[in-house]
Amino acid sequence: MPKRPRRPLRCRHCDQKAVINMRQHKLALCGPHFVEWVHKQTERSIKKWRMFTRDERVLVAVSGGKDSLALWDILLELGYQADGLYIGLGIDGGVHYSDQSHEYIRQFIAQRGGDLTLHVVDVAEVYGASIPQAAQLSRRGRAKPCSLCGLTKRHIMNRIAREHGYHVLATGHNLDDEVAVLFGNTLQWAVGYLTRQGPLLPPSHPGLARKVKPLFRFYEREMAAYAIVRGIEYVYDECPFAEGATSIRHKELLNQLEAQSPGAKLHFYLNFLRAREEHGLFQTVQEQIELHTCPTCGQPTTNEGQCAFCRTWERVQERVGALPHTPQGANAP
Amino acid sequence: MTDNNTSPPPDNAVTVIYRKQTFTVRPGITVEEAIRACGLDPVAILATRDGKLVTEEVTLRPGDTLKLLATISGG
Numbered sequence: 001m002p003k004r005p006r007r008p009l010r011c012r013h014c015d016q017k018a019v020i021n022m023r024q025h026k027l028a029l030c031g032p033h034f035v036e037w038v039h040k041q042t043e044r045s046i047k048k049w050r051m052f053t054r055d056e057r058v059l060v061a062v063s064g065g066k067d068s069l070a071l072w073d074i075l076l077e078l079g080y081q082a083d084g085l086y087i088g089l090g091i092d093g094g095v096h097y098s099d100q101s102h103e104y105i106r107q108f109i110a111q112r113g114g115d116l117t118l119h120v121v122d123v124a125e126v127y128g129a130s131i132p133q134a135a136q137l138s139r140r141g142r143a144k145p146c147s148l149c150g151l152t153k154r155h156i157m158n159r160i161a162r163e164h165g166y167h168v169l170a171t172g173h174n175l176d177d178e179v180a181v182l183f184g185n186t187l188q189w190a191v192g193y194l195t196r197q198g199p200l201l202p203p204s205h206p207g208l209a210r211k212v213k214p215l216f217r218f219y220e221r222e223m224a225a226y227a228i229v230r231g232i233e234y235v236y237d238e239c240p241f242a243e244g245a246t247s248i249r250h251k252e253l254l255n256q257l258e259a260q261s262p263g264a265k266l267h268f269y270l271n272f273l274r275a276r277e278e279h280g281l282f283q284t285v286q287e288q289i290e291l292h293t294c295p296t297c298g299q300p301t302t303n304e305g306q307c308a309f310c311r312t313w314e315r316v317q318e319r320v321g322a323l324p325h326t327p328q329g330a331n332a333p
Numbered sequence: 334m335t336d337n338n339t340s341p342p343p344d345n346a347v348t349v350i351y352r353k354q355t356f357t358v359r360p361g362i363t364v365e366e367a368i369r370a371c372g373l374d375p376v377a378i379l380a381t382r383d384g385k386l387v388t389e390e391v392t393l394r395p396g397d398t399l400k401l402l403a404t405i406s407g408g
């Protein structure tokens with residue numbers, strides 16, 4: 001005999017049907033109240049961590065994924081001065097990953113009347129090779145281009161922020177991203193990273209923007225829900241190089257923990273921050289790190305002489321002539 | 334539950350779509366049960382019916398189509 005249907009979950013605030021149930025907060029909300037809740041929580045994070053004010057200009061790194069588009073949407077809705085930066089990586093991987101990503105961003109802007117500023121940096125156009133090509137040409141990341149990709153994205157974000165006078169650089173990292181990184185760093189006791197990881201990174205060098213992660217308290221699932229409720233279309237296909245990434249395995253493990261004790265991910269992260277901010281964990285390490293200035297690009301580097309970005313891309317540009325004429329990103333899996 | 338790539342589902346069944354796979358489950362079970370029937374864990378999944386999000390305790394009706402969305406991403 002079929003079971004009698006259960007009464008659907010209701011929104012805590014208005015008794016409408018809930019669209020999401022957040023076990024870690026014991027909170028079920030309808031669409032409009034969920035959007036309101038996300039906005040309020042974001043505003044609270046921005047204020048609590050003194051990320052930025054409404055007088056400051058914020059550059060949002062948008063990839064076409066749910067988190068970064070949601071972030072841009074939230075900041076605009078909250079009335080912040082937020083512009084976008086899209087970095088074209090030239091990754092195809094059989095799904096036209098980069099083209100698709102750019103298209104979703106264009107669509108997002110068009111939906112908002114087209115009146116938004118988006119800076120576009122096409123890596124192949126500016127530096128002479130796409131990310132997959134550069135990875136092949138440099139010694140860095142022969143197998144996977146991720147380390148070169150991360151290095152390049154960081155450099156470009158810093159450069160654009162500086163050239164256009166942005167005070168703040170915002171990325172869409174959510175709690176699952178942050179916890180996966182924290183978990184990985186803890187497994188390695190990577191003290192240098194554990195010292196710096198957090199929702200706010202003050203500029204390590206004159207002329208650099210402050211780095212912030214206003215979505216750091218939201219679960220990935222909540223950001224996907226936000227995008228759906230707000231009608232934001234985003235690139236669903238992963239970057240083909242993300243497949244099998246350690247961070248994904250860590251996220252799966254952490255979700256197993258979360259399934260058994262709701263809130264486990266949130267508390268792991270928040271308690272880490274508290275241990276550092278309030279109890280001085282890793283504080284002595286912080287004072288020991290000394291940074292140098294890259295003579296070529298002026299960005300900070302941990303070693304004296306050229307930074308890793310400049311060294312790597314110089315090598316790529318020397319070898320670029322030897323590149324076989326393949327379509328962009330054809331070497332992707 | 335059957336993997337339904339070969340024969341069309343009966344009219345009163347529930348269709349569950351996850352990535353490129355289609356499953357058939359019986360009506361009367363909850364969204365959560367449907368997610369588990371596909372071998373997934375609700376902790377990282379969102380479900381939509383007719384383009385709208387549905388919570389896990391919602392009971393599926395005959396003829397419903399449920400779309401599942403994995404929310405783990407990497408990179």
Ligand code: SF4
Nearest residue numbers: 146149239241242408
């Ligand atoms: S997964 Fe793709 S986008 Fe992410 S770092 Fe690797 S190559 Fe770059």
Ligand SMILES: [Zn+2]
Nearest residue numbers: 011014030033
């Ligand atoms: Zn409500």
Ligand SMILES: [Zn+2]
Nearest residue numbers: 294297307310
């Ligand atoms: Zn440099």
